[in-house]
Amino acid sequence: MSSLTRREFLARAGMAVAAIQTFEHVDPCCAFAADARTADKELFELKPVADGIYAAIAAPRYKVNSNAAVIVTNDGVIVVDSHSKPSAAYALYREIQSITRQPIKKIINTHFHWDHWQGNEAYPSAYGHVEVITNDITREAIVRKSLKRIQDHVRQMPAEIDALRAQLAAATSADERAELGSSLRQAEEYFAEVRALKPALPTIAFERSMRILQRSRDIHLLHLGRAHTEGDVFVYLPKERVVVTGDAVIGWTPFMGDGYPQDWPETLRRLEQLDFDRMILGHGQVAGRDWLRTFRSYVEDMVEAVRREVWAGATLEETKDRVRDALAPKYEAALTREGGTYRPWRTLVLANIERAYQMVS
DSSP states (O other): OOOHHHHHHHHHHHHHGGGGTOOOSOOTTTTTOOOOOHHHHEEEEEEEEEEEEEEEEEEEOOSSSOEEEEEETTTTTEEEHHHHSSHHHHHHHHHHTTTTOEEEEEEEOOOHHHHTTTTTHHHHHHSOOOOEEEEHHHHHIIIIIIIHHHHHHHHHHHHHHHHHHHHHHHHOOHHHHHHHHHHHHHHHHHHHHHHTTOOOSSSEEEEEEEEOOOOOOEEEEEOOSSSTTTTTOOOEEETTTTTEEEESSOOOSSOOTTTTTHHHHHHHHHHTOOOOOOEEEESSSOEEEHHHHHHHHHOOOHHHHHHHHHHHTOOOOOOHHHHHHHHHHHHHHHHHTTTTTSOOOHHHHHHHHHHHHHHHO
């Protein structure tokens, strides 16, 4: 992909997100204003976690964005995960301008899912050469799976948009119309962007670990085993006692469609051996070690409960009902606290049980 000038990049980004009022009708490329626009804050809330380390907490959206971590160093900014589309990456870029005028030098992708890497292209477009880093497994998954899924999204979005239009036409309450109208706008905007994507693939890949040593930072990139995907990358800052987890740990019930529920708990046990106090999650608020134990325990207990049902000869539907009811007293409230109706536990746990049932059968 050819590099654009900053002015060209910002102008293009402005056109891409004008419909969602992400920023005003100005060209900010030369002024580099240090104020983040209110509409950018509707996509992300930038929260300090340690000195020069921030969590960009993604707001709940119909077309989801991931959280990101922002690490300010003496040699520029490192951003962990780039969201579902370039306009979201640009919104975070504007937020970063409120805390530093350092250039963004490196992007780290924690795994291959669309909402964590499809914004990669925004940063090389803005700065020319930007290193995009992940491990060998995730880079291969992006090439082998994600590029195909982009084309799947292009094919599937028209039907999704038509369905939303039909639901909006049938809506009877003002609240329902407002919610469906917002979802429809997001779907149309995403469709426009996904058709124009020029995917920026990782330029550096490591096997098990990589260390970025700079005067102000010691940053460890670690592959601790299979969990949410085969190649989850953890970003660990030992001095600051912070770890960035990607979707291997999130604030609500996890998606397991590409996951390895049998391996997941052991991978998180390896994570627990690191010396840290705070986690920047793939989705949800910054959390501590207590949440890691709760999250790991949920996955572990769910898999063990499914295994017992399989050994007893239960069908999938029987297993779903029994395991959900068995887990609810211990986990439903905890996994609903942040997820709420946005990511409802009683729906997602059934998908988790089905994935575990397939893996242990």
